[in-house]
Amino acid sequence: MSSASSAVALWIMNMTGRLIGKIENLIAHSLPALGMLYGKKFYDSLVRKELDLARLKPGGSILHVGCGSLPLTALMLARHGFSVTAVDRDRRAVAAATEFVRSQRREACIHVQQADGETIDASPYDAVWVSLHVFPRRRVLRNLLENMRPEAKLVYRNPMPDGKLCCIYPLVSPGELGHGGEFHSAAADLGKQSVVIEKPYREEGLVVPITSNQDTSIDTCLEDLTALQVAIIFSVPDDPLLAPLGLRPGKRVTVSCRHPFGGPVVVHVQGRRIALGRELARKIRVEDGGVAENCLSHHIAAAEN
Amino acid sequence: MPEPSHSSSGKLILLIGPPNVGKSVIFSEMSGMDVAMANYPGTTVDYTEGEVLFGPHRALVIDVPGTYTLEASNEAEEVAIQMLDREPDLVVCVLDAANLESSIYLALQVLERRLPTLIAVNRIDLLRERGLQLDTDALSRALGTDVLRTAAVAGEGLDTLHSTICSALDGPERSTPSSKTDVSWTEAEGIHRCVITRLRQSGVTRRDLIGDASMRPWPGVLVACGVLVAVFATVVGLGMALRRFVLLPVFTGLIIPQIVSLIQEIVPSGLLQNIMIGEYGFLTKGVEWPFTLVMPYVLSFYLALCFLEDSGYLPRLGVMLDGLLGKIGLSGAGIIPLLLGYGCGIPAIMSTRALSSHKHRLTVSLMVSLSIPCMAQTGAFISLLAARSIGALSFVAAISISALAITGLLLGRILPGQSSPTLMEIPDLLLPRPVVLGKKLWVRTKHYIKDAVPAVVGGVAVAAVLYETGLMIYLGALLRPVVAGWLQLPEEAAVPILLGIFRRELTVLPLLDMNLTTLQLTVGSVVALFYVPCVAMVAVLMREFGARFALATLVITTIFAFLVGGIVARAGLLLLTI
Numbered sequence: 020m021s022s023a024s025s026a027v028a029l030w031i032m033n034m035t036g037r038l039i040g041k042i043e044n045l046i047a048h049s050l051p052a053l054g055m056l057y058g059k060k061f062y063d064s065l066v067r068k069e070l071d072l073a074r075l076k077p078g079g080s081i082l083h084v085g086c087g088s089l090p091l092t093a094l095m096l097a098r099h100g101f102s103v104t105a106v107d108r109d110r111r112a113v114a115a116a117t118e119f120v121r122s123q124r125r126e127a128c129i130h131v132q133q134a135d136g137e138t139i140d141a142s143p144y145d146a147v148w149v150s151l152h153v154f155p156r157r158r159v160l161r162n163l164l165e166n167m168r169p170e171a172k173l174v175y176r177n178p179m180p181d182g183k184l185c186c187i188y189p190l191v192s193p194g195e196l197g198h199g200g201e202f203h204s205a206a207a208d209l210g211k212q213s214v215v216i217e218k219p220y221r222e223e224g225l226v227v228p229i230t231s232n233q234d235t236s237i238d239t240c241l242e243d244l245t246a247l248q249v250a251i252i253f254s255v256p257d258d259p260l261l262a263p264l265g266l267r268p269g270k271r272v273t274v275s276c277r278h279p280f281g282g283p284v285v286v287h288v289q290g291r292r293i294a295l296g297r298e299l300a301r302k303i304r305v306e307d308g309g310v311a312e313n314c315l316s317h318h319i320a321a322a323e324n
Numbered sequence: 325m326p327e328p329s330h331s332s333s334g335k336l337i338l339l340i341g342p343p344n345v346g347k348s349v350i351f352s353e354m355s356g357m358d359v360a361m362a363n364y365p366g367t368t369v370d371y372t373e374g375e376v377l378f379g380p381h382r383a384l385v386i387d388v389p390g391t392y393t394l395e396a397s398n399e400a401e402e403v404a405i406q407m408l409d410r411e412p413d414l415v416v417c418v419l420d421a422a423n424l425e426s427s428i429y430l431a432l433q434v435l436e437r438r439l440p441t442l443i444a445v446n447r448i449d450l451l452r453e454r455g456l457q458l459d460t461d462a463l464s465r466a467l468g469t470d471v472l473r474t475a476a477v478a479g480e481g482l483d484t485l486h487s488t489i490c491s492a493l494d495g496p497e498r499s500t501p502s503s504k505t506d507v508s509w510t511e512a513e514g515i516h517r518c519v520i521t522r523l524r525q526s527g528v529t530r531r532d533l534i535g536d537a538s539m540r541p542w543p544g545v546l547v548a549c550g551v552l553v554a555v556f557a558t559v560v561g562l563g564m565a566l567r568r569f570v571l572l573p574v575f576t577g578l579i580i581p582q583i584v585s586l587i588q589e590i591v592p593s594g595l596l597q598n599i600m601i602g603e604y605g606f607l608t609k610g611v612e613w614p615f616t617l618v619m620p621y622v623l624s625f626y627l628a629l630c631f632l633e634d635s636g637y638l639p640r641l642g643v644m645l646d647g648l649l650g651k652i653g654l655s656g657a658g659i660i661p662l663l664l665g666y667g668c669g670i671p672a673i674m675s676t677r678a679l680s681s682h683k684h685r686l687t688v689s690l691m692v693s694l695s696i697p698c699m700a701q702t703g704a705f706i707s708l709l710a711a712r713s714i715g716a717l718s719f720v721a722a723i724s725i726s727a728l729a730i731t732g733l734l735l736g737r738i739l740p741g742q743s744s745p746t747l748m749e750i751p752d753l754l755l756p757r758p759v760v761l762g763k764k765l766w767v768r769t770k771h772y773i774k775d776a777v778p779a780v781v782g783g784v785a786v787a788a789v790l791y792e793t794g795l796m797i798y799l800g801a802l803l804r805p806v807v808a809g810w811l812q813l814p815e816e817a818a819v820p821i822l823l824g825i826f827r828r829e830l831t832v833l834p835l836l837d838m839n840l841t842t843l844q845l846t847v848g849s850v851v852a853l854f855y856v857p858c859v860a861m862v863a864v865l866m867r868e869f870g871a872r873f874a875l876a877t878l879v880i881t882t883i884f885a886f887l888v889g890g891i892v893a894r895a896g897l898l899l900l901t902i
Contacts, residue, residue, distance in 0.1 A: 260747055263392035263426040267509060276540045282647025283656070283746050285539060291423055292539065294643045296655070296745035
């Protein structure tokens with residue numbers, strides 16, 4: 020991105036952030052019920068998906084970086100039985116969030132404090148959640164990954180690669196954070212996706228990826244892939260049309276796009292575009308295979324597969 | 325049409341291949357004007373066939389509906405298998421160069437049958453575009469039979485195909501496959517790896533960009549709106565132009581006056597003459613209506629539909645609507661019967677067989693019967709209302725679409741059953757060839773003239789008899805409470821209501837000459853829109869779903885038509901007096 024457009028993007032990010040901050044402040048102070056309604060509608064399923072991917076033992080402690088004035092993620096996590104420390108850099112946001120938590124009578128489970136993600140110590144926690152609007156996200160994420168406990172989980176949110184939020188928020192891949200091992204990701208609505216990394220157990224400076232943990236299955240289903248994610252199929256349900264269309268075990272697929280309103284997922288496989296309904300996509304198990312740069316070049320490259 | 329068999333003195337050739345591979349282009353290049361659409365008895369599978377001369381041999385060529393495999397998992401595949409069981413004299417297996425691996429699997433299945441087979445690898449131009457190369461000889465050796473390359477859309481390789489078919493018909497033993505290869509995906513993948521090599525890196529083509537863009541939610545939605553507007557403009561605009569500049573002058577200016585003067589000379593004045601050329605003369609109105617009022621829109625509609633079909637855009641539309649249609653219990657594939665319904669309800673009902681859930685089938689069929697006007701009726705609406713008031717036309721269109729959505733939603737909730745998942749390939753976009761389009765249009769037009777015109781003439785003849793014998797006045801008096809009282813229409817509007825049972829446009833067209841106000845026209849249109857489907861369609865409904873469903877449809881549509889019509893009449897009057 021050229022410097023001019025990145026400057027513009029930064030400015031937009033700033034302004035948007037401020038605007039949203041103001042609105043959330045207002046809601047946190049005067050209309051907490053509305054906030055909870057919003058939270059239940061949009062954040063409940065998101066957090067549920069993230070918890071599914073993270074496979075945390077209940078009762079653990081979670082750090083939420085970038086909670087904002089309306090700490091909805093923290094509240095959703097508390098409802099699942101975790102104790103949450105919600106932090107934000109902005110003092111006013113912290114005040115509003117404390118007020119909101121009090122109105123929801125969750126002071127016992129959620130502790131709000133002011134802290135900076137770039138310097139905070141994440142070692143006491145079983146998992147860390149990082150919101151989309153946290154800035155500068157890469158530095159914060161690197162810091163957290165650095166001082167997190169081994170085997171603790173890091174859950175952070177990204178914009179969807181082909182969505183509009185991509186212009187405002189940067190897309191951070193786990194590779195950029197120096198994490199070479201496996202990760203899980205799931206798409207959520209509203210143009211976001213969640214990425215879950217488990218911090219590897221370090222032995223004498225060697226980074227050992229987790230293969231010993233029997234519980235962690237490395238496969239996911241086609242429905243949970245996000246756009247531009249590449250995967251290798253390893254099992255398909257018993258539909259006679261799947262094989263001739265190229266959806267057979269061992270084939271590489273790239274997700275092209277997902278349609279809203281529960282619409283189909285479109286994938287590129289062997290140079291063809293196939294649209295799959297969500298229920299069918301859920302039944303196709305795949306292994307993560309990385310990320311493609313853009314869909315079209317892969318479409319061509321796949322033709323030679 | 326009877327089951328396909330060897331033509332009287334000649335051979336039977338089957339064209340088999342996957343969908344979207346361009347078989348119909350190859351077929352239309354081979355065949356002349358003597359093509360017809362046929363239906364495989366007991367199924368909803370339609371296929372095209374035509375007689376072609378290959379050297380000294382006269383052959384019946386059948387364009388078998390596209391199949392991905394021969395595993396008998398759906399009707400099209402079963403039909404293909406049954407056709408292969410008839411031991412054709414030659415099978416031309418059309419493969420897709422751009423998706424060779426899956427096609428090879430199909431070819432292996434066909435070759436297993438040990439029939440004289442020829443392989444034509446089509447879309448070789450796309451292969452070249454992608455920087456790949458096919459070793460035809462290697463493929464020929466691997467499969468044990470002759471392999472040709474073609475790029476049907478560009479007209480490439482078709483002459484060679486023709487001459488190869490001629491020599492194959494001369495000596496069929498040569499084309500019987502020699503080697504025995506087992507049918508498996510590993511085999512297909514292996515063969516594919518050996519015969520395809522990459523020459524150079526290919527870039528992103530414009531076709532890919534547009535193809536992708538039209539499929540994503542954004543800007544796909546914009547494209548979809550643009551396409552729908554263009555379709556609407558074509559159907560209405562082109563239809564009107566055809567009517568005004570071509571069909572109207574020819575028929576009302578030339579042909580009908582000739583008929584009138586001829587009849588006036590031959591037939592003495594009186595009842596018979598009036599039935600022929602009087603008020604409801606089946607030789608005047610019965611000719612004018614189908615040809616000048618309805619046919620222009622039939623032509624323009626099928627032109628737009630065939631264009632959409634052949635360009636590969638329809639599946640994209642289906643994908644985009646799949647989410648929304650899913651909310652009312654349909655799948656994206658449900659868009660096709662709905663669209664077909666705007667042409668004629670009968671193919672629409674038949675095409676619901678492609679929907680795998682019975683609940684879908686019932687929902688879509690009721691939606692089509694109730695709220696989708698066939699092209700004949702739409703043409704009549706446009707003729708009736710557009711000149712008077714575009715507002716009225718839009719209003720009727722809006723009511724139609726709302727009723728569609730509401731019916732879909734309600735049935736989605738009420739009827740028990742599951743919906744089946746979407747799984748479809750989105751083909752590459754391409755510009756349809758005018759020749760192919762022309763042929764498809766010709767087939768549809770012939771079909772219309774053969775089917776519709778006699779039915780209209782018959783219906784009008786009945787009307788003429790009723791009118792001239794005075795029975796109409798009697799029937800009008802019987803229906804007066806409904807027609808004049810509830811619907812606020814003149815008594816003679818009872819006629820179209822009775823005629824509508826034969827052909828849907830007959831519910832609308834007679835209103836033209838009745839000097840009605842715009843409101844009355846609107847009311848008439850609304851009633852006509854929802855009113856019972858024509859007799860032919862009821863027969864199809866009965867065959868597909870049973871007498872109970874057909875009866876239910878008749879009852880629901882009649883009640884709905886009169887109810888809504890009356891409400892519009894009352895509301896309209898109220899609004900006007902305000």
